[in-house]
Amino acid sequence: MNASFNHPVLIVVVPLLFAALCPIIGLIRRSLVVWLALFGTACTSFLALSLIGRVTPGNDLSYHLGGWEPPWGIEIRIDTFGLLMVCVISTLGILLVLYSWKYMERELPANRLSYYYTLLMLIYTAMLGFSITGDIFNMFVFMEIFAITSYALVAVTGEKRALRAAFKYLLMGATSSVCVLLAITFLYSVTGSLNMLDISNTLAELSPDYIRVALAALVFFITGFSVKAALFPVHVWLPEAHSIAPSPVSALLSALVIKMGVFGIFRILFTVYGPGFANETANWKSLNEVVAWAAALSILAGAAFAIAQKDLKLMIAYSSISHIGYIVLGICLLSYHGTAGGFYNVLAHAMGKASFFLVAGCFLYKKGFRRIEDLKGLGRSMPISSGAFALASLSVIGLPPSAGFIAKWNILWGCLDSRKYLFAGVVLLGSVLAAVYCLKVVYYLFFTGPRMRDTRIEEAPAAMYVPAALLSLGTLFFGIFSGLILPSLNSASRILMIR
Amino acid sequence: MSREAISILPILVIFMPWVSLIGAAVFGKRKPAAARAVYVGGTAATLLLIVPMFPRALEGLVIRKHLAGSGPGISLALRVDTMGFYFALLLAVMWLLAVIYSLGYIHGRQTRYYCFLALNFSFCLGVAFSANMFTLFVFYELMSLFTYPLIIHDETEVARKAGFKYLAYSIPAGAVLLAGVILQFFYGDTLAFLGRSTIHLSQVGKPILLVIFSIYMLGFGVKACIMPLHGWVPDAHPAAPAPASALLSGVILKVGIFGIVRVVYDVYGVELLEALGVSLWMLIVAGITIITASLFAMSQDDLKRRLAYSSVAQVSYIVLGLFLLSPAGAVGGLLHIAHHAFMKGTLFLCSGVIMHETGKRNISEMEGIGKKLPLTMGAFTVASLGMIGIPLTAGFITKWELGVGALQAHRPYFIAVLLISSLLNAVYFLPIVYAAFFKGDSKQAGFPRNETSKKMLVPVLAAGAFVIILGVFVTVPGLPYSLVKVVVGSVF
Amino acid sequence: MxxxxxxxxxxxxxxxxxxxxxxxxxxxxxxxxxxxxxxxRYIEDGVKEAGAENLITDVILNYRGYDTMGEVAVIFSALCAVIALLDREKRGVSRSAVDASQVRSSRIVRVTVRILFPVIFLFAVYLILHGENSAGGGFQGGAVIGASIIVFTLVFTLIESTRDIPLTLRVILESLSVLTFLAVGFIGVFKGVEFLTYILPGLSPGVAGALRSQVFMMSIEIAIGVAVGAIFTSIVFAMIKEENFELEPHIPEP
Incomplete structure (x- = not known):
């Protein structure tokens, strides 16, 4: 048993440790909390990144908590997809904490700051735990943590509007949690197990009496996670919650939290049920088709609503609905290229959308502007933030050579692979619509307003624009060097489809 | 064809223009003189880096370099073949002329202008050196997007509208093109350009081949302004500053053409296109574009708008030549890429001089302007004659080759299109020349003989001289004809 | 619609x-x-393997202890959320409507509560500590602790309660309960086995199974009890302030 044997669980436990330390340190010395949180996320990120290479496609890392072998105990099971999620969450975590340092100082009274960071560390714990667990009830527990913390984070400023948005979010979120819990009980009643792989094996030769229950469970799972992911008909909570929350929280919610819903859908559809589900492949496929349609509608509706928005953060929030659509569509195409593309978009969208929200936060912080029309000429007075926005918009639109393009390419490939030409058209139309709403902002930033020589440079603090700029550069980096991640995603997805 | 070499040179060439970009960022406002030196130096250095590849290009040797990517489909790779070299050389020469000219012409927002000029240069070179359709698409889209700041450089209401129209055409075209690339990837062998057909009738079937072909034509057709897709050209060209219009018309439209060339020779191949029977349709579309655009051109009073419509017509010559699918037709079409670039470049640069020196853009106000700007208008005259196709100019060579090509392809009636077009060219260019030199009062106030600054005059005269050189010393190695011969020789 | x-x-x-x-x-x-x-397996080997006589405790604290750690984190998040959102306690002390001068429960109620409070509390402690062997456990005991403090607050006003159990104390207790859980988990890690494996530092795995597990499970039960009690109390305190609760003295019908 070497030293790195416990890494999988440390990824979850270390941020929890720092979450528990935050309030205590906050009582001793408030200014230390942000550094503590920064250190905590950095440690987590290091642990997560150190797993790269230990997890290869088809060769999952399994860890039995308390030494109890599954299905009796809880298993942590890290596959390529979970690894990707963990790396994205923990690395983005550092940047968001860094950004919060200056931004939240202004938004929150000093005595609440340490609780803000506690909540932040808790939500990281939850998302990390959610991504790597191999147990559906454990998944539910972590889902509850990130749900509760995200309601709180939306409302953290205590403004009336924020409270209302958070309440709406809470109502829908709680309903979705109930759906998931119901589904888990259904599934447990017919399989007697909570471990994903064990359930999957049981489901493969499920007695015909129970197939109906299992299918109902599947429907409830999908419904529940769709709300968390904000797919089209159940997206109504998202725009308000994401636009009213403080910018780092918006970035967190858009870049990571809604991805958890998607990841849940993915886990249930592929890891738990899978193509071999009790010879009910036809049902499973048609459910996939339904979800894919919802995703396609999300792409178009989200983009169309985004175009209509006058408020920058609201526009970005609607754009998130559109992008969640891409990810889910990619996953539900039942082609391994689509799955790989969907997960590549998890990465691309996390970076691009986080950068968007962080830049919007810079504008709010420095100028107090929310409306897109007010952004005239900010490209000249806030060149780095605006440049980060422009660069990230390449990825959000899906223009080459950004990471968003690579994702879109693979999703399109998946569409062709499974002969769903209509969805290919939707993907292309979606990127044209995305170009409309993104370039509108870029246009206001750079091509209107006073001349260069008439403006003074008034950037936001470096702790705010640096994370945004890094994320934007990241979209470019992972667009050009897609070979770092995409091949392993591809082979992992292929294994998934064969199983 | 099979001989290949690996070299770092293409990467250097593509990134050389970034020197200008960095120069602009570093010196931009503080040291204008240094910045200008860097702009010109960066562009000239790029040209100097391209030239050493000439011997290999003439032999048909291919230089390859893989940049990045993740397996089939997604692969950024560079490859210099004769066609790419030819196009890159043209780009570099045109860019050098335009940058020198810009030094005298551009007065506001210089940093932004030169940055985007350099970026576009780099991306156009990327298109020229692409080793596969994926790379070509990447650079093409970047170029497409980064042309926008050049078009709305003046930030006037007209320019904004033109810019909007440009994006409204370009972005859907980009999406359509992406569909084409992914379909080709899905149904073809490979996205790589191998100088032969990489998609097969027997494997794919005719309908899908036709769909992919039409998608490609729609996608590239917007840049190549084939007739129903030309809408942005007459607005964008006049709105952009003159050197940018010269580049737009001279080479950026040709990037679309370059894409079509790749589709014709490296994706489908001549035999497959013949088997598909699409060439006649393309010829008809090109023919209609040539005649209709010329008619539109006649009715314009704004000089740059007239030139823009003329570009729409002229670019379709190239399409015509390509889809004649005969050796001489191909030579004519490919030659016209360069020949038209110099002719239309000259004309746009001249129009810029006129606007810069007299503030006039309408043809009706240009009577007697030749007396004030004799050298400029001299170059204008030469280029006009080239457009018409008078012997000893570049235009004549292409028209001749196109005519021969039409006969080779057994479609002689397209010679009639060429003749009508020449006639229309004469109708809308010669009156300008006539009015400039022979109308109006030479002692009219406001028109003293006063040529423009050297920075602008030299590129104008150089471009004008090229029109003659290309028409007279046709077969000198290094000039387009020698390169085009190699390209066509490898295909037919 | x-x-x-x-x-x-x-x-x-x-x-x-x-x-x-x-x-x-x-x-x-x-x-x-x-x-x-x-x-x-839980039924047949639970007592032997996991150490507690109460099989439910075996499952929630040993076989699936990680879930319970998650639940404690849920409670912790809820506390942080409540404090971050509804924290009016400091301001509320002076302006509270629930003031000793205005609201005064009847003497009978006060005396009854004064007598019952220690008993309820003791019962809570019993529930927590005896959770391993019989019905009960940290969650239940914590809820009873919370209930006892709520009853105390309703009768003796918030000012007195917050003086005895200030916010800071509750936060520290809550954090400590999470830390306790983690500490117990980490003992396994430092011994070179999995997280949340219950091994006493001095003993090797497999020795004296019942004893080693009981010590750890006991500490976790206590942590959970404290956490649950703290969260119940905090939510009620925060809500009372937030709603500007007007407590009328309740006079029972004769």
Whole structure:
């Protein structure tokens, strides 16, 4: 048993440790909390990144908590997809904490700051735990943590509007949690197990009496996670919650939290049920088709609503609905290229959308502007933030050579692979619509307003624009060097489809 | 064809223009003189880096370099073949002329202008050196997007509208093109350009081949302004500053053409296109574009708008030549890429001089302007004659080759299109020349003989001289004809 | 429109539930998967393997201790959320409507509570500590602690309660309970086995199974009890302030 044997669980436990330390340190010395949180996320990120290479496609890392072998105990099971999620969450975590340092100082009274960071560390714990667990009830527990913390984070400023948005979010979120819990009980009643792989094996030769229950469970799972992911008909909570929350929280919610819903859908559809589900492949496929349609509608509706928005953060929030659509569509195409593309978009969208929200936060912080029309000429007075926005918009639109393009390419490939030409058209139309709403902002930033020589440079603090700029550069980096991640995603997805 | 070499040179060439970009960022406002030196130096250095590849290009040797990517489909790779070299050389020469000219012409927002000029240069070179359709698409889209700041450089209401129209055409075209690339990837062998057909009738079937072909034509057709897709050209060209219009018309439209060339020779191949029977349709579309655009051109009073419509017509010559699918037709079409670039470049640069020196853009106000700007208008005259196709100019060579090509392809009636077009060219260019030199009062106030600054005059005269050189010393190695011969020789 | 949507959604839910209910495994049937797959081992080997006589405690604190750690984190998040959102306690002390001068419970109530409070509290402690062997445990005991403090608050006003159990103390207790859980988990890590494996520092795995587990489970039970008590108390305190609760003296009918 070497030293790195416990890494999988440390990824979850270390941020929890720092979450528990935050309030205590906050009582001793408030200014230390942000550094503590920064250190905590950095440690987590290091642990997560150190797993790269230990997890290869088809060769999952399994860890039995308390030494109890599954299905009796809880298993942590890290596959390529979970690894990707963990790396994205923990690395983005550092940047968001860094950004919060200056931004939240202004938004929150000093005595609440340490609780803000506690909540932040808790939500990281939850998302990390959610991504790597191999147990559906454990998944539910972590889902509850990130749900509760995200309601709180939306409302953290205590403004009336924020409270209302958070309440709406809470109502829908709680309903979705109930759906998931119901589904888990259904599934447990017919399989007697909570471990994903064990359930999957049981489901493969499920007695015909129970197939109906299992299918109902599947429907409830999908419904529940769709709300968390904000797919089209159940997206109504998202725009308000994401636009009213403080910018780092918006970035967190858009870049990571809604991805958890998607990841849940993915886990249930592929890891738990899978193509071999009790010879009910036809049902499973048609459910996939339904979800894919919802995703396609999300792409178009989200983009169309985004175009209509006058408020920058609201526009970005609607754009998130559109992008969640891409990810889910990619996953539900039942082609391994689509799955790989969907997960590549998890990465691309996390970076691009986080950068968007962080830049919007810079504008709010420095100028107090929310409306897109007010952004005239900010490209000249806030060149780095605006440049980060422009660069990230390449990825959000899906223009080459950004990471968003690579994702879109693979999703399109998946569409062709499974002969769903209509969805290919939707993907292309979606990127044209995305170009409309993104370039509108870029246009206001750079091509209107006073001349260069008439403006003074008034950037936001470096702790705010640096994370945004890094994320934007990241979209470019992972667009050009897609070979770092995409091949392993591809082979992992292929294994998934064969199983 | 099979001989290949690996070299770092293409990467250097593509990134050389970034020197200008960095120069602009570093010196931009503080040291204008240094910045200008860097702009010109960066562009000239790029040209100097391209030239050493000439011997290999003439032999048909291919230089390859893989940049990045993740397996089939997604692969950024560079490859210099004769066609790419030819196009890159043209780009570099045109860019050098335009940058020198810009030094005298551009007065506001210089940093932004030169940055985007350099970026576009780099991306156009990327298109020229692409080793596969994926790379070509990447650079093409970047170029497409980064042309926008050049078009709305003046930030006037007209320019904004033109810019909007440009994006409204370009972005859907980009999406359509992406569909084409992914379909080709899905149904073809490979996205790589191998100088032969990489998609097969027997494997794919005719309908899908036709769909992919039409998608490609729609996608590239917007840049190549084939007739129903030309809408942005007459607005964008006049709105952009003159050197940018010269580049737009001279080479950026040709990037679309370059894409079509790749589709014709490296994706489908001549035999497959013949088997598909699409060439006649393309010829008809090109023919209609040539005649209709010329008619539109006649009715314009704004000089740059007239030139823009003329570009729409002229670019379709190239399409015509390509889809004649005969050796001489191909030579004519490919030659016209360069020949038209110099002719239309000259004309746009001249129009810029006129606007810069007299503030006039309408043809009706240009009577007697030749007396004030004799050298400029001299170059204008030469280029006009080239457009018409008078012997000893570049235009004549292409028209001749196109005519021969039409006969080779057994479609002689397209010679009639060429003749009508020449006639229309004469109708809308010669009156300008006539009015400039022979109308109006030479002692009219406001028109003293006063040529423009050297920075602008030299590129104008150089471009004008090229029109003659290309028409007279046709077969000198290094000039387009020698390169085009190699390209066509490898295909037919 | 909204109502229609809600009705449709509920109808769909009802249809799915009706569709499935007939096929659900029979209640009380001992051959259904939920009783034959995982459970037998818990029942047969639970006491021996996991150490507690109460099988439920074995499952929630040992076999699935990680879930319980998650639940403690849920409680911790809830506390942080409540404090971050509803923290008016400091301001509220002076302006509270629940003031000793205005609200005064009757003497009977006060005396009763004064007598009952220690008893309730003691019962809570019993529940927590005896959770391993009989019904009860940290969650239940914590809830009783919370209830006792709530009763105390309702009778003796918030000012007194917050003086005795200030926010800071509750936060520290809550953090400490999470830390306790983690510390117990980390002992396994430092011994070179999995997280949350219960091994006493001096003993090797497998030795004196019941003893080693009991010590750890006891500490975790206590941590959970404290955490649950703290969260109950905090939510009620925060809510009282937030709503500007007007407490009228309750006079029982003669």
């Amino acid at each position: 909204k109502k229609l949507f809600v009705i449709l959604a509920l109808a769909a839910l009802g249809v799915v539930l009706l569709w499935v209910v007939g096929k659900m495994p029979e209640m009380g049937d001992s051959r259904t998967p939920d009783k034959t797959h995982v459970v037998p």
